[in-house]
Amino acid sequence: MADYKAMYQQKLGTAAEAAQLVESGWVIGSDAGSAQPDGFLMAVSARAQAGELEGVKVHTMLDSYPYPFYADESLFGKIMGVSWFSSGGARKAVNGGFGDLIPAYYRDMPKAIRANYDYDAYVVSVSPMDSHGYFSLATTSSFSEAMIDKAARIIVEVNDQQPRALCNTQIHVSQVVAIVENSHPLPVLKPPVIDDVSRRIGELIAEQIPDGACIQLGIGAIPDATGMALKTKKDLGIHTEMFTDSMVELLECGAVNNSKKQIHRGKTVTTFAFGSQRIYDFINDNPCMEILPVDYVNDPNVICQNDNMISINAALEVDLFGQVCAESVGTKHMSGTGGQVDYVRGACQSKGGKSFIAFASTAKGGTISKIKSILTPGAIVTTSKNDVDYIVTEYGMAHLRGESLGSRARQLIAIAHPDFRDELTFEAKKRGMLI
Numbered sequence: 207m208a209d210y211k212a213m214y215q216q217k218l219g220t221a222a223e224a225a226q227l228v229e230s231g232w233v234i235g236s237d238a239g240s241a242q243p244d245g246f247l248m249a250v251s252a253r254a255q256a257g258e259l260e261g262v263k264v265h266t267m268l269d270s271y272p273y274p275f276y277a278d279e280s281l282f283g284k285i286m287g288v289s290w291f292s293s294g295g296a297r298k299a300v301n302g303g304f305g306d307l308i309p310a311y312y313r314d315m316p317k318a319i320r321a322n323y324d325y326d327a328y329v330v331s332v333s334p335m336d337s338h339g340y341f342s343l344a345t346t347s348s349f350s351e352a353m354i355d356k357a358a359r360i361i362v363e364v365n366d367q368q369p370r371a372l373c374n375t376q377i378h379v380s381q382v383v384a385i386v387e388n389s390h391p392l393p394v395l396k397p398p399v400i401d402d403v404s405r406r407i408g409e410l411i412a413e414q415i416p417d418g419a420c421i422q423l424g425i426g427a428i429p430d431a432t433g434m435a436l437k438t439k440k441d442l443g444i445h446t447e448m449f450t451d452s453m454v455e456l457l458e459c460g461a462v463n464n465s466k467k468q469i470h471r472g473k474t475v476t477t478f479a480f481g482s483q484r485i486y487d488f489i490n491d492n493p494c495m496e497i498l499p500v501d502y503v504n505d506p507n508v509i510c511q512n513d514n515m516i517s518i519n520a521a522l523e524v525d526l527f528g529q530v531c532a533e534s535v536g537t538k539h540m541s542g543t544g545g546q547v548d549y550v551r552g553a554c555q556s557k558g559g560k561s562f563i564a565f566a567s568t569a570k571g572g573t574i575s576k577i578k579s580i581l582t583p584g585a586i587v588t589t590s591k592n593d594v595d596y597i598v599t600e601y602g603m604a605h606l607r608g609e610s611l612g613s614r615a616r617q618l619i620a621i622a623h624p625d626f627r628d629e630l631t632f633e634a635k636k637r638g639m640l641i
């Protein structure tokens with residue numbers, strides 16, 4: 207067997223040394239959340255701050271470290287972040303005009319990467335090398351393979367606290383040009399606060415989920431609350447984009463065993479995992495976790511192959527047509543499209559499948575109705591009126607798919623907060639919707 211340890215030692219250096227490889231004008235690709243090599247990206251940022259680099263672009267998604275290029279406007283022109291999902295620090299830069307955003311369905315990102323981008327380096331945080339010379343891509347598959355295909359070189363940052371995912375992309379030591387070691391706990395997401403409203407919504411949705419169903423839960427308190435409300439179910443399966451804390455809970459309590467899935471039976475399928483240390487511990491060396499590329503996992507034609515596929519996602523506002531905005535408050539970016547539409551479509555194509563978009567009826571201490579006559583000017587439509595299925599608030603559930611405008615308006619007004627129902631009724635009548 208080749209001496210992979212010697213190869214490793216030859217390529218090993220500090221983050222500052224690896225950052226010296228970067229030249230002005232480089233485009234650097236990295237993937238989501240805990241897959242990002244923070245030591246290396248901080249070292250590149252330091253070079254830009256020192257005036258050594260110009261025109262560097264860094265692609266990220268769900269950025270989880272306090273990168274200067276997303277926080278410090280004065281770095282614009284030297285180094286810039288380009289996000290595939292405007293959240294965290296990227297949100298500030300995108301709204302502030304010193305960071306950019308690439309709108310796309312999550313399932314399409316690998317295709318967009320292969321068609322539109324060439325990376326001077328793909329950079330990633332990996333778990334330690336195994337005896338065969340492989341690094342596991344740990345928590346994230348997502349669009350990493352597409353970035354690897356389009357990258358001139360690969361730089362890895364080895365974090366011995368990264369879990370080793372058995373069923374995920376592996377990178378061989380012979381493929382990489384530089385190795386950095388950086389041991390630290392993985393970033394964790396602030397746990398969502400599950401209040402009475404989220405709990406109520408979770409319970410309403412749980413009533414609609416039969417034993418044996420296959421679930422996807424999105425980002426936010428309500429998908430998490432729904433997860434917690436499913437603990438009494440049996441034989442559930444998971445086919446999801448993001449593997450979350452409530453899913454670990456469901457697996458550990460036995461509500462999920464993946465035994466009734468039509469594809470990947472016995473396995474939990476996801477494209478990335480992000481949340482608490484409990485998630486990372488669960489993934490480590492777990493043969494039942496399949497972390498696969500997003501163009502496969504989020505393809506509606508794959509998602510729908512599991513019967514009774516149920517998707518649960520959140521939103522910021524919905525109008526009386528049923529258009530769902532989950533990305534912006536007016537023109538202010540809050541998030542990306544992510545996989546919401548992929549799962550709305552996949553669930554609705556599945557035999558017995560349903561898709562739920564759920565949110566508290568009001569925002570900002572009850573002063574704003576999230577069900578609106580028309581969307582706030584500038585609001586981004588994430589899920590179209592033709593794709594939407596169920597809308598849920600703490601006041602109940604509206605089934606919109608295939609329903610007329612009149613039925614949609616009546617159902618949505620009935621689940622709006624009582625303080626806003628008269629106003630919504632007045633607006634709907636004015637527009638001739640309540641026939």
Ligand code: COA
Pocket residue numbers: 423424425426427428447448519520521522523531532533535540541542543544545546569570574575576
């Ligand atoms: N008008 C004004 N402000 C609003 C609002 C509205 N209609 N709705 C929400 N807000 C504010 C909230 O008050 C909150 O403000 P704060 O941060 O100052 O407290 C903020 O916007 C976030 O709202 P919240 O309801 O707490 O969001 P969340 O954490 O539950 O996330 C999404 C909701 C929609 C942003 C999130 O689900 C998302 O990113 N979705 C898109 C991608 C997706 O669905 N992917 C699916 C698979 S992972």
